Amino acid sequence: MNGKPVVMEHFSTVHTSFLLNFAFTNNITILTGVSASGKTLSFSMIRECMAVDEAVLCLNYLDCRRDIKELLRHTKGKLIVIDNADILLDEAARKYISLDGENQYLLIGRNPENLFATKENLFELVNKKVGEQTEFSIQPYL
Amino acid sequence: MITIYKDKKDIPIHMEYVEWNDLFFNKNTALKLDGRAAKIIEQIDEAKVISKFQIRSKFHETVVDVDCLSTGCKTVLNVLYFPDKVFCIKECGENALEALYRLSRGAVYSNYAMIPFDMTRVCAVFGESSREIDDYEILKEWWHHER
Numbered sequence: 001m002n003g004k005p006v007v008m009e010h011f012s013t014v015h016t017s018f019l020l021n022f023a024f025t026n027n028i029t030i031l032t033g034v035s036a037s038g039k040t041l042s043f044s045m046i047r048e049c050m051a052v053d054e055a056v057l058c059l060n061y062l063d064c065r066r067d068i069k070e071l072l073r074h075t076k077g078k079l080i081v082i083d084n085a086d087i088l089l090d091e092a093a094r095k096y097i098s099l100d101g102e103n104q105y106l107l108i109g110r111n112p113e114n115l116f117a118t119k120e121n122l123f124e125l126v127n128k129k130v131g132e133q134t135e136f137s138i139q140p141y142l
Numbered sequence: 143m144i145t146i147y148k149d150k151k152d153i154p155i156h157m158e159y160v161e162w163n164d165l166f167f168n169k170n171t172a173l174k175l176d177g178r179a180a181k182i183i184e185q186i187d188e189a190k191v192i193s194k195f196q197i198r199s200k201f202h203e204t205v206v207d208v209d210c211l212s213t214g215c216k217t218v219l220n221v222l223y224f225p226d227k228v229f230c231i232k233e234c235g236e237n238a239l240e241a242l243y244r245l246s247r248g249a250v251y252s253n254y255a256m257i258p259f260d261m262t263r264v265c266a267v268f269g270e271s272s273r274e275i276d277d278y279e280i281l282k283e284w285w286h287h288e289r
Contacts, residue, residue, distance in 0.1 A: 017202055017204075034214075035187070035212040035213065035214025035234060035237050036212035036214065036215060037235070061162050087161055110232070111254065134201055134202065
């Protein structure tokens, strides 16, 4: 899926010594890469923003007993961030996401199956030091 | 050599299947960590073990609880310390898979291929048959096409 982002093109936040600066070029961003690159840390930083930003909805393994597809179907106008996506999302949820034009997705995982994804959807985390802080951003996954 | 299952039906009844590696690690494996864990933690997460429940993270070298290890690292440690259970490996990155495949024993599951480029011999189980495979392409073929 190569649709433009429908909710936001940029998301940034700060958590003590960590900065997060994500620029989205696609409506479905699959954040992949090696273990320990900071993916779940980034998820935690975004989840913290749910308290003050109504446009953000975060899901992870703690939501494994919920009907994810049904939850998505009743959600409009949000950046939906899903950690543990490789296990949490079944085939039906993936197909729904691939066709959902009312929400934007940041999926943390490695399996693009049933998302109709191309390499344009795949990104990895990069980090750099900014003074005494570490900034995370995303770049196309090679 | 680790054992790989690609169909949950093939997991023996006496072996528990664990899907959520973070949760299992935090409640079980973290309590069992010993000297064997340090090398794996350093290799995958580039972190140093500084006490039973604490590591020095590669980010800012801050000291954090072992629950901050990556899911991939936790998965490998789960397999190492609980060889009698089967763990989902879908959340392992290339670096975690390399360490996982080098373990002398343990059991894992994924219904699609999760293979490090630098792989070692594994035991692949499907249905009634099991076979040892030490070649990337052959293992990939087994995962994709042997149904």
